[in-house]
Amino acid sequence: MRLQRYILSRILQLIPVILTVIVINFLLIHLAPGDVAITLAGEDADPAYMEEIRRVYGLDKPFYEQLFRYLGQIVQGDLGISYRSREPVLVEILRRVPATLMLVGTSLFIALFIGTWAGAMVARRPGSLLDSAVSTLAVAAYSIPVFWLGLMLVLFFGVYLKWLPISGMYSLVAPKEGLGRAFDVLNHLILPALALSTVWIGQYVRLSRTSVAAVYNEQYITTVRAIGFPSRTILLHHALRNALLPVVTVFGLQMGLVLTGAVLTETVFSWPGLGRLIYDAILARDMPIIMGAYVAMSICVALASLITDLLYAVLDPRVEL
Amino acid sequence: MKVVVGALCALITMVSISMGSVVRAQEVTLIIPQLSEPKTLSPSFAADTGGYHPGSNIYSHLVVMDWGILEGTSAYGDLAKSWEYSPDAKRVTFKLHENVKWHDGEPLTSADVKFTFDTIIANKYTFSSYLSNVEKITTPDDYTVVIDLKVPDVAFVPMQAQAAGWTGKIYPKHLWEGQGGFDKGPYVNNPIGSGPFKFKEWVRGSHVELVANPDYFRGKPAVDRLIFKVVSDKNVARAEFEAGTFPYLPYDYSPPLAEFAAFQKDPNLEVILNGSHYGRDIQLNTAREPLNKLKVRQAIAFAVDRDAMSSLAFFGLWKPAQYAIVDTQKKWRNDAAKFPDHDKAKAEALLDEAGYPRKDDGWRFELSVTNPTFSGSVGIAEVLVQQLRAVGIKANWDKYDNSTWYSKMGERDFDISVYFTRYAPDPDAYSEHFGTGGGRNFMGYSNPEFDKLAVAARAETVFEERKKYYQEMQAMLVRDLPYINLFNVLQPSLLRPGWTGFNVQPSGFNKSITWFGYSSVKPPQ
Numbered sequence: 001m002r003l004q005r006y007i008l009s010r011i012l013q014l015i016p017v018i019l020t021v022i023v024i025n026f027l028l029i030h031l032a033p034g035d036v037a038i039t040l041a042g043e044d045a046d047p048a049y050m051e052e053i054r055r056v057y058g059l060d061k062p063f064y065e066q067l068f069r070y071l072g073q074i075v076q077g078d079l080g081i082s083y084r085s086r087e088p089v090l091v092e093i094l095r096r097v098p099a100t101l102m103l104v105g106t107s108l109f110i111a112l113f114i115g116t117w118a119g120a121m122v123a124r125r126p127g128s129l130l131d132s133a134v135s136t137l138a139v140a141a142y143s144i145p146v147f148w149l150g151l152m153l154v155l156f157f158g159v160y161l162k163w164l165p166i167s168g169m170y171s172l173v174a175p176k177e178g179l180g181r182a183f184d185v186l187n188h189l190i191l192p193a194l195a196l197s198t199v200w201i202g203q204y205v206r207l208s209r210t211s212v213a214a215v216y217n218e219q220y221i222t223t224v225r226a227i228g229f230p231s232r233t234i235l236l237h238h239a240l241r242n243a244l245l246p247v248v249t250v251f252g253l254q255m256g257l258v259l260t261g262a263v264l265t266e267t268v269f270s271w272p273g274l275g276r277l278i279y280d281a282i283l284a285r286d287m288p289i290i291m292g293a294y295v296a297m298s299i300c301v302a303l304a305s306l307i308t309d310l311l312y313a314v315l316d317p318r319v320e321l
Numbered sequence: 322m323k324v325v326v327g328a329l330c331a332l333i334t335m336v337s338i339s340m341g342s343v344v345r346a347q348e349v350t351l352i353i354p355q356l357s358e359p360k361t362l363s364p365s366f367a368a369d370t371g372g373y374h375p376g377s378n379i380y381s382h383l384v385v386m387d388w389g390i391l392e393g394t395s396a397y398g399d400l401a402k403s404w405e406y407s408p409d410a411k412r413v414t415f416k417l418h419e420n421v422k423w424h425d426g427e428p429l430t431s432a433d434v435k436f437t438f439d440t441i442i443a444n445k446y447t448f449s450s451y452l453s454n455v456e457k458i459t460t461p462d463d464y465t466v467v468i469d470l471k472v473p474d475v476a477f478v479p480m481q482a483q484a485a486g487w488t489g490k491i492y493p494k495h496l497w498e499g500q501g502g503f504d505k506g507p508y509v510n511n512p513i514g515s516g517p518f519k520f521k522e523w524v525r526g527s528h529v530e531l532v533a534n535p536d537y538f539r540g541k542p543a544v545d546r547l548i549f550k551v552v553s554d555k556n557v558a559r560a561e562f563e564a565g566t567f568p569y570l571p572y573d574y575s576p577p578l579a580e581f582a583a584f585q586k587d588p589n590l591e592v593i594l595n596g597s598h599y600g601r602d603i604q605l606n607t608a609r610e611p612l613n614k615l616k617v618r619q620a621i622a623f624a625v626d627r628d629a630m631s632s633l634a635f636f637g638l639w640k641p642a643q644y645a646i647v648d649t650q651k652k653w654r655n656d657a658a659k660f661p662d663h664d665k666a667k668a669e670a671l672l673d674e675a676g677y678p679r680k681d682d683g684w685r686f687e688l689s690v691t692n693p694t695f696s697g698s699v700g701i702a703e704v705l706v707q708q709l710r711a712v713g714i715k716a717n718w719d720k721y722d723n724s725t726w727y728s729k730m731g732e733r734d735f736d737i738s739v740y741f742t743r744y745a746p747d748p749d750a751y752s753e754h755f756g757t758g759g760g761r762n763f764m765g766y767s768n769p770e771f772d773k774l775a776v777a778a779r780a781e782t783v784f785e786e787r788k789k790y791y792q793e794m795q796a797m798l799v800r801d802l803p804y805i806n807l808f809n810v811l812q813p814s815l816l817r818p819g820w821t822g823f824n825v826q827p828s829g830f831n832k833s834i835t836w837f838g839y840s841s842v843k844p845p846q
Contacts, residue, residue: 038727040360040367049445084360084369086504095525151556159563166561172528172548173350173566270552272526279553280358285724 007306014302021298022074022291026067029287036083036285057083070291079295080288084281089292092277097259099169100273103266104258106189107196108251114197115204116247120240122205123212124231134205142202150195150268157191164191167270192269196262200254207250211243218242245316252308256301260293349844351544352528352567354552354574362512362523365437365490366446366503373487374549375529377837379424380490380514383415383434383466386482386746387838389830390598391649395746396482397831400429400491400515401466410473410780417464421538423493424513424520431460436494438468444502448488450760451481473780475787476749483746486835491515517542517840527551542840543822568820572812575696578636581813591818593825594638597810598745600647601639601697603705604738604804608765611686612736616675618802621737622661623668624712625705627807634700640809645795647809650744655792658799660806668712677713684715691719692739693726701739701807730763738763742804748791749779755798766803819845 037050037059054060058069073080079089119138122131158166165171170184215221216239224238263275270276274293281289313319357371364376382399389397398404401415421429435458441448442455454477456469470477481489492503493513500506512520517539518531531547552558555574562570570576572595576584584592603625611617627641643660646653661667672678677685690709692702702718709716716737721729729735742761743750752775753759757767771794778790798804814825822841824833832841 033721033725033728035724035728035731038724038731049447049449052445086361086509092525099526147554151554151560154557154560159560162564166564166566167552167557168527168550172352172530172550268554268557270527270550270554270557272524272551276358276526276551276553283357283722283724284360 007310010306010309014299017302018295018298019071022071022295023067025291025294026070029290030063030066032285036287040083040284074295079292082281082289083286084284084289089288092289093274093292093296096272096274096277099271100259100262100266100275102185103189103192103196103271103273104262107193107200107262108254108258110193110197111200111204112247112251115201116208116244118201119205119208119210120212120235120243123209123216123243124235126213131209135209138202138205138209140202141198142206144199145264146195146199147264147268149198150192150265153191153195154268164188166191167268169272192262192265192271195268196265203250204247208243208247211246212239215239215243241315245312248311248315249308252304252311253301255307256304257297258304259300260297348545349543350546350548351569351839351842351844352548352550353569353571353839354558354561354567355549355571356551356553356573358526358551359523359529361504361509362520362529363503363509365441365448365488365492366444368447368488371551373835373837375520375523375531376490376512377486377516377835378518378531378547378839379512379516379520380492381421381429381516382482382485382489382491382835384478384482385485385835386479387486387824387830387833387836388595390483390745391596392827392830393652394831395479399485399834400434404478406475406782408782410475410782411470413468413470413478415466415468417466418538419464421515422536423495423515424534425493425496427493427495428463429491429493429515430463431466432463433494434458434466434491435460436498437490437492440492440497440503441489446488446503448481448484451477451484451489472776474749475782476747476779479746480749486837517834517838518547521546537840539840543843544839547839562815565817568817569823570815572696572814572825575813576815578638578813581636581638584815589818591816591820593812593814593816595812595814595825596647596649597812598647598649599741599743599810600642600806601701601808601810602642602740602742602804602806603701604735604740604764605802606733606736606738606764607803608733609736611675611677612688614675615802616671617677618805619661620668620671620675620712621709621714622802622805623664623671624708624714625805625807626663626708628663629708630701630704630807633704635697635808635811638813639697639811642806642809645798645806646744646748647806649809650748653744653748653788653791655795658792658795660799665712672712672714679713683713685713687715687717688736689717689719690737690739691721691726691729691735693723693741695723695741696812697808697810698739698741705737705739733763733765735763740804741810742806748787749775751775751791751794752779755794755803762803764803766801768797768801771797817845 037053040053058066082089082092085092118134122134125131154166157164165188169188176184221234221239224234259274260278262273263279266273266275267279277289278293355371355374359371359375360369362372362375364372384396384401385399386394386396400417400421402418404413404415406413417431423429438452438458442452454470454472454474456471459467461467496508496513510523517534517537519534521530521532523529528548528550533542533545535541558574559576561567581592584590605612605618607613631637631639631641644654645658672685679685690702690706692698706716706718730738742754754761755766755771756762756775757772774790774794778787781787816823821828822843823829824836824838829841834840
């Protein structure tokens with residue numbers, strides 16, 4: 001009962017948060033220069049046509065009127081119509097979600113598991129050669145710009161070795177069905193997921209290394225060591241569970257970015273996801289899409305932090321809801 | 322653990338590679354990269370750089386032009402078999418091909434052309450700029466379209482031939498009538514055209530696939546499947562080209578010019594270095610201090626060093642343009658109207674005379690230089706800033722994305738901007754760039770004499786006589802300096818040897834149906 005009330009109140013808290021996000025974003029986008037009428041009508045356009053576009057989209061109205069109109073729409077669950085494609089924003093966004101979830105989800109889990117595991121391993125012997133090597137690599141991975149890493153992977157695996165496809169989500173030359181299609185998509189997923197997860201792995205390695213090392217200094221670890229448990233059991237059963245808390249926090253925060261965390265990666269690899277949609281929308285000043293994506297993003301972040309808090313309660317007995 | 326992951330990866334790779342190599346026999350697939358995603362597949366209602374490729378291959382046009390412009394063809398018929406001007410240049414009569422069918426099997430007639438143009442004019446769509454002179458359109462029979470013009474205009478056909486490639490597609494009346502505009506209804510993204518390829522599918526964010534139209538009135542294209550893949554990163558497109566996915570790397574994706582010397586030695590590459598009917602120049606905002614002073618503009622004309630710019634920004638490959646026209650349109654050129662040679666001392670002297678001596682800090686005055694991101698423009702701006710600074714003008718480089726840049730230009734909120742004047746398909750293009758109130762005249766240039774000559778030139782049907790008007794207009798531009806021409810645009814593209822009929826190859830000139838068309842492409846034998 002208490003849990004339900006807690007969840008309900010948290011969800012109610014979402015409403016003012018999301019409204020604030022919408023207003024701030026609306027403000028920011030309106031402050032940005034650039035005119036959708038020009039991107040739509042083109043450089044040879046008739047000025048009368050551009051006026052018409054502004055009128056149809058209500059861009060000739062005062063700012064506050066546009067904002068209230070938009071808020072009114074949102075309350076009715078209507079994210080508006082894309083300026084560019086004339087299709088409902090919700091349709092546009094939902095169409096791109098699966099591809100992004102596949103890429104970001106895969107990368108996030110790879111990063112979480114490999115990063116945490118590697119961090120925990122080296123934390124057992126801080127200062128060892130392995131530790132220094134892994135920590136250095138982690139910092140390097142964390143600092144590499146993802147588009148550069150992506151291009152290097154493309155050059156090596158795609159152009160030089162010719163092992164893997166370079167861009168897109170599946171082969172266009174010989175489209176396949178069923179299982180072949182699944183393998184094809186998986187094959188196209190390897191490079192972008194590798195690029196994206198490499199950048200994230202660094203974070204998890206450092207996080208889990210620090211946090212496992214800290215737990216190793218706790219007295220109860222000394223106790224279980226003294227009892228004579230094997231070091232593997234100590235790590236998995238005693239240390240890792242407590243050390244995971246900060247990892248879960250970061251993972252939770254990143255889950256919030258799951259829809260939009262891969263704009264650059266998607267652009268480099270021509271991955272047909274939401275990040276690309278947002279990128280194109282920004283270049284074209286397609287405000288309904290940009291706003292819609294921000295709304296989706298803020299809901300995602302809010303939900304992810306809610307779930308993180310709930311998970312915390314499960315993992316950490318000291319936390320009470 | 323590691324071993325298992327590695328083995329799995331290897332397995333997946335092997336399975337996919339072996340499956341990827343199963344290509345259906347004799348089917349020719351051509352994948353072309355394009356920078357942006359289409360907005361819609363209805364190109365006639367809004368500018369849409371992502372939609373021009375699919376649109377131009379699905380739909381037909383009344384008249385078109387392509388890179389044959391480099392050899393002097395300003396327009397040729399697509400649906401039009403022929404056209405004829407009346408002696409007063411106020412009426413054009415088009416005869417249409419009679420065996421054209423829509424992709425749904427219905428015949429294409431003059432009624433479709435009239436319906437399309439009437440709709441475009443009524444809704445003021447982008448292409449209506451090229452139809453603004455239309456008085457009325459009549460269709461005496463199924464295969465004749467007569468267009469009456471308000472004022473005599475021999476540029477009417479070539480100017481719309483160029484714009485047809487972007488936004489002048491002919492739509493089927495029987496499907497679009499009653500839809501309420503070219504942006505509404507079921508055919509916006511399920512286009513039924515009459516062009517060489519039929520629409521198959523559009524996977525958002527990925528690609529648009531077309532298939533050859535076996536009933537195309539010019540015959541079935543040699544390419545069976547034509548796929549436009551959205552690749553927004555130039556380096557990735559290059560990698561795909563290297564890996565063999567694309568046989569052709571269009572100039573939008575041109576690798577750095579520094580590499581072209583090596584490309585030209587590679588037997589596995591056909592390097593195409595085409596010119597253009599576009600130039601690269603700078604527009605000066607003559608409404609603003611101190612650019613409203615002729616002496617200042619003259620000083621800038623002396624300050625620019627095209628050769629240095631070419632070697633710094635273009636490895637010497639871009640050819641300077643010092644007349645008020647580009648080399649591919651030489652037949653209209655006034656050899657006496659030449660922008661001044663680089664002379665730094667002269668520039669400094671003119672600025673002193675104009676009342677802008679160097680102050681204590683060494684600067685005369687401050688201004689901003691901006692540019693769109695089209696090919697070459699960034700490099701020009703970068704070097705120009707330095708060349709202006711060398712004569713004491715404190716030039717700042719303002720960088721924007723194209724959308725912001727367009728707004729700034731539209732609001733006349735700039736000092737100097739790199740620009741891309743076009744000199745063809747008809748020299749009437751001068752009036753949209755330099756005529757009073759012209760759509761591309763951001764300079765605030767207004768010269769009644771110039772405007773008068775432009776009107777007279779439009780009504781003149783004899784080449785030698787027309788030429789005189791345009792040569793006089795060129796002289797005015799070089800005298801008044803609202804703009805300074807800098808370069809002939811170079812469009813470098815890469816091709817795998819053996820392929821022919823691409824729109825940038827002479828074998829594709831005057832039969833590509835717009836410079837987005839691929840119907841004349843043939844694979845290696």
